[in-house]
Amino acid sequence: QWGGVGRLAGRPFHGDDWNLHICGSGAALMQPARTNVGQPGPTLENVQLRDRPELRIDMNRLIDTGLIDTDKVFTYGAEAGVNWHNFLLQGEYIRIDLDRHHGDTLHFDGGYVEGSWVITGESRKYNTGAAAWARPTPAHPFDPFSDKGGWGAWEVAARYSVTDLNSDDVHGGTQQVYGISLSWYPNSVLRFLLQGDYVDVDRHVAGNDVGQSFWDLALRSQVAF
Numbered sequence: 001q002w003g004g005v006g007r008l009a010g011r012p013f014h015g016d017d018w019n020l021h022i023c024g025s026g027a028a029l030m031q032p033a034r035t036n037v038g039q040p041g042p043t044l045e046n047v048q049l050r051d052r053p054e055l056r057i058d059m060n061r062l063i064d065t066g067l068i069d070t071d072k073v074f075t076y077g078a079e080a081g082v083n084w085h086n087f088l089l090q091g092e093y094i095r096i097d098l099d100r101h102h103g104d105t106l107h108f109d110g111g112y113v114e115g116s117w118v119i120t121g122e123s124r125k126y127n128t129g130a131a132a133w134a135r136p137t138p139a140h141p142f143d144p145f146s147d148k149g150g151w152g153a154w155e156v157a158a159r160y161s162v163t164d165l166n167s168d169d170v171h172g173g174t175q176q177v178y179g180i181s182l183s184w185y186p187n188s189v190l191r192f193l194l195q196g197d198y199v200d201v202d203r204h205v206a207g208n209d210v211g212q213s214f215w216d217l218a219l220r221s222q223v224a225f
Contacts, residue, residue: 003029009079009131019126021081021090021133029073045070047098049108049165053199054177055216062201062212063165065172068106071099081133083126086118088133104168112161119154135185135224142186152186173203173211191222 009023032045050064074097081090091113098106118124122136140150159179165172181195195218202211 001029001033002031003027003073007131011126011128011131014126017123018084019082019133021079021126021131023077023079023092023131025075025077025079027073027075029070032070032073045101047073049096049098049172051163051175053175053197053216054159054161054179055195055197055218057216057218062199063163063173063175063203065108065165065170068098068170069101071101073098083124083133086121086123086136087115088117088124089113089115090133098167106167106170108165108167108172110161110163112159114157114159116155116157119156120151122153135191137188138185141188152184155183155185157181157183171204173201175202176200189223189225191224193220193222194218195220 005025005027007023007025009021011019011021013020029047032047035044035046046067047070048065048067050061052059052061075094076097077092077094079090079092081088083089091111093109093111095107095109098108100106116124118136120139122139124133124136126132127134136153136155138150138153140148140152142152143149157180159177159181161177163175166174177197177199179195179197181193184192186192197216198213199216200213204210
């Protein structure tokens with residue numbers, strides 16, 4: 001298989017305590033992976049779109065298009081974000097157009113919007129090399145053995161995302177996730193994250209409703225260096 005991917009992003013406007021980020025991205029799969037090569041019967045070219053919830057408790061994929069006989073696949077994306085002092089708001093939209101060998105072109109899409117507030121006042125610096133925001137650096141790292149030690153940085157965030165894998169006669173399902181989190185950054189390399197999500201999956205297979213709704217909660221740790 002062969003294709004290409006590209007992303008153009010930057011911050012056209014910014015000030016001492018704020019940044020505006022915009023981005024466009026795209027991908028093209030011009031030759032899907034071929035299966036059954038050298039075997040009896042026709043050569044097959046298939047693409048399968050599927051995903052797990054954002055907080056991946058297990059390996060189950062709740063939305064799934066199954067294998068689709070495909071000629072070409074094109075992806076288009078747009079994202080934008082803005083931060084001001086210790087507040088951040090950003091979002092992204094993705095669309096996937098899938099050309100089938102037989103049948104109409106399929107259209108799938110999804111996106112998210114999220115916001116965060118660093119309670120202790122630190123801001124997320126904009127990384128121009130990655131065209132993305134970096135993690136906050138605690139102004140007063142956690143150090144219980146020092147008179148100058150603080151409690152690190154604390155951040156609350158909320159997020160909504162949706163993925164729609166239904167198009168024409170393909171019923172991959174729709175997944176919506178509502179999330180909220182609390183992060184603690186004791187120093188510049190550690191992070192502890194308490195995250196809870198409400199996941200709502202609407203999916204029908206062969207006339208049967210196989211969707212589900214549930215809550216999940218997890219405490220995670222991260223080391224970055």
